[in-house]
Amino acid sequence: MVELGKYAGTVLGAYGVTIALLLGLVWMTLRQGAKMRRRLEEQERRMGRNG
Amino acid sequence: MSIWEYANPKKFMQTSSWALPWVTGLAVLTLLTGLVWGFFFTPDDFRQGSTVKIIFIHVPSAMMAINCWAMMLVTSLVWLIRRHHVSVLAAKAAAPIGITMTLIALFTGAIWGQPMWGTWWAWDPRLTSFLILFLFYLGYIALWEAVDDPDTAADLTSVLCLVGSVFALLSRYAVLFWNQGLHQGASLSLDKEEHVADQFAHPLWLTMAGFVLLFVTLVLLRTRTEIRARRLRALEARERMA
Amino acid sequence: MLALLLRDLRLATRAGGGFGLSLAFFLIVTVLVPFGVGPEGGTLARIAPGILWVGALLSCLLSLDRIFALDREDGSLDLLATAPIPLEGVVAIKGLAHWLTTGLPLTLAAPVLGVLLNLPQSGFLWLTLSLLFGTPALSVIGTFGAALTVGLKRGGLLLSLLVLPLYIPTLIFGAEAAKRGAEGLATATPLLMLAGITAGTVAILPFAAAAAIRVNLR
Numbered sequence: 001m002v003e004l005g006k007y008a009g010t011v012l013g014a015y016g017v018t019i020a021l022l023l024g025l026v027w028m029t030l031r032q033g034a035k036m037r038r039r040l041e042e043q044e045r046r047m048g049r050n051g
Numbered sequence: 052m053s054i055w056e057y058a059n060p061k062k063f064m065q066t067s068s069w070a071l072p073w074v075t076g077l078a079v080l081t082l083l084t085g086l087v088w089g090f091f092f093t094p095d096d097f098r099q100g101s102t103v104k105i106i107f108i109h110v111p112s113a114m115m116a117i118n119c120w121a122m123m124l125v126t127s128l129v130w131l132i133r134r135h136h137v138s139v140l141a142a143k144a145a146a147p148i149g150i151t152m153t154l155i156a157l158f159t160g161a162i163w164g165q166p167m168w169g170t171w172w173a174w175d176p177r178l179t180s181f182l183i184l185f186l187f188y189l190g191y192i193a194l195w196e197a198v199d200d201p202d203t204a205a206d207l208t209s210v211l212c213l214v215g216s217v218f219a220l221l222s223r224y225a226v227l228f229w230n231q232g233l234h235q236g237a238s239l240s241l242d243k244e245e246h247v248a249d250q251f252a253h254p255l256w257l258t259m260a261g262f263v264l265l266f267v268t269l270v271l272l273r274t275r276t277e278i279r280a281r282r283l284r285a286l287e288a289r290e291r292m293a
Numbered sequence: 294m295l296a297l298l299l300r301d302l303r304l305a306t307r308a309g310g311g312f313g314l315s316l317a318f319f320l321i322v323t324v325l326v327p328f329g330v331g332p333e334g335g336t337l338a339r340i341a342p343g344i345l346w347v348g349a350l351l352s353c354l355l356s357l358d359r360i361f362a363l364d365r366e367d368g369s370l371d372l373l374a375t376a377p378i379p380l381e382g383v384v385a386i387k388g389l390a391h392w393l394t395t396g397l398p399l400t401l402a403a404p405v406l407g408v409l410l411n412l413p414q415s416g417f418l419w420l421t422l423s424l425l426f427g428t429p430a431l432s433v434i435g436t437f438g439a440a441l442t443v444g445l446k447r448g449g450l451l452l453s454l455l456v457l458p459l460y461i462p463t464l465i466f467g468a469e470a471a472k473r474g475a476e477g478l479a480t481a482t483p484l485l486m487l488a489g490i491t492a493g494t495v496a497i498l499p500f501a502a503a504a505a506i507r508v509n510l511r
Contacts, residue, residue: 005095005101006100007100008101010102010162010163011102011105014105014158014159015105015108018158018159021154024151025147025151025269026269033272033275036279037276040279040283040286047286047290186458189454190454190458193455194442197445197448198444203444206504207509210441210501210504213501214437214501215458215459218458218462221490222458225462225486226465228465228486229469
């Protein structure tokens with residue numbers, strides 16, 4: 001493990017905040033993408049069936 | 052083959068679905084390598100101690116916060132001039148990424164500032180400019196959310212983006228006039244004198260490339276979602292008419 | 294165009310036109326500040342220029358959504374859009390009317406309220422001048438924001454969110470000029486910058502606002 005000295009909390013905090021925000025963004029993007037894909041497929045299927 | 056062919060949503064979907072795995076892989080690879088290199092394999096700075104490692108996320112996110120707005124400005128202009136839907140949807144898709152980058156830059160800056168300057172926040176020109184940039188992102192996203200008709204929303208947000216860009220620049224210089232700051236100058240410039248040392252610069256370049264690639268990946272993903280949303284809306288409208 | 298200006302002025306000054314409202318708001322904000330920071334004269338004198346500028350800015354914000362909303366409701370905005378005068382001109386006149394009914398009264402009221410905040414003697418002239426130079430920019434920027442949100446049901450809050458960041462440069466130079474004036478320093482630089490911002494916004498923003506209205510009326 002890398003030696004961070006007396007600033008360990010600072011450095012880890014900064015990386016932690018960054019990673020949390022980025023993961024949140026990626027998760028939001030993927031979830032919205034999956035949801036929209038599902039809704040669109042459903043709609044296309046329904047319209048395909050009804051003419 | 053001109054770049055405008057990608058303005059066709061179908062062509063964009065095809066190309067982006069082919070490109071996405073590559074860009075994603077490259078983004079993860081560069082970002083991980085850069086961060087691991089920066090976090091585990093760089094020495095401490097003689098003045099800043101280990102906090103210097105924060106540079107590997109602070110600088111790239113700050114850079115992307117500004118570049119993202121620049122990209123939105125260009126795509127908004129393309130929409131206003133050439134009426135390509137993909138262009139303005141890309142701007143819409145980019146805004147939440149930009150605001151996240153701004154937040155990361157602000158938060159890491161605050162955490163870094165605490166031990167270095169003895170304060171979480173100072174009304175320093177650079178910090179203030181980023182706070183203002185954050186407000187511009189907020190307004191832009193809020194306007195998208197508020198307007199129902201997608202084409203109206205696209206036009207209005209694009210005009211706001213243009214006007215906002217002018218005022219953001221103006222604020223930048225107004226803020227410089229208003230207060231002199233604690234923040235250091237440019238971390239990476241061609242002028243060797245104020246350049247960070249090579250051992251920090253190399254992983255920094257890598258993480259900057261990683262942030263750019265991550266941004267591209269997310270913009271592609273989100274633009275695809277927006278295109279699907281637009282198609283879904285059109286289909287639903289057609290169904291109601293039938 | 295003159296007819297339009299007179300019509301807007303009459304509408305604004307009529308009962309229920311909201312003419313006195315922003316002035317009253319300005320007064321209340323100014324009266325509240327000493328309760329918040331304490332009655333100590335030195336502190337008040339130091340923050341007076343800034344407080345008065347922020348107060349004027351917020352009071353200006355209050356009346357922005359009226360610029361186009363009423364015309365939109367009764368359909369006269371559609372008529373104005375098809376009128377022989379260009380929409381850019383209409384927008385400029387609307388901004389001017391807003392300034393005459395809001396910015397100018399605020400400018401005139403500010404020195405009086407400055408007494409309440411123990412503004413130093415030397416500050417009165419510069420405060421009034423800076424507001425005189427700066428409030429037109431506030432009105433024009435606000436007209437642009439109102440044009441963006443004219444189609445929305447509850448655009449008021451969004452309007453503030455959009456307009457406030459755009460107000461930052463004006464506020465910085467305006468408050469700086471007033472502050473330097475109060476401290477007896479040279480005020481030429483911020484005043485010139487402020488006048489520059491006003492001139493620039495008056496020249497350019499009516500075009501952006503007219504474009505936004507055309508989009509909203511589509």
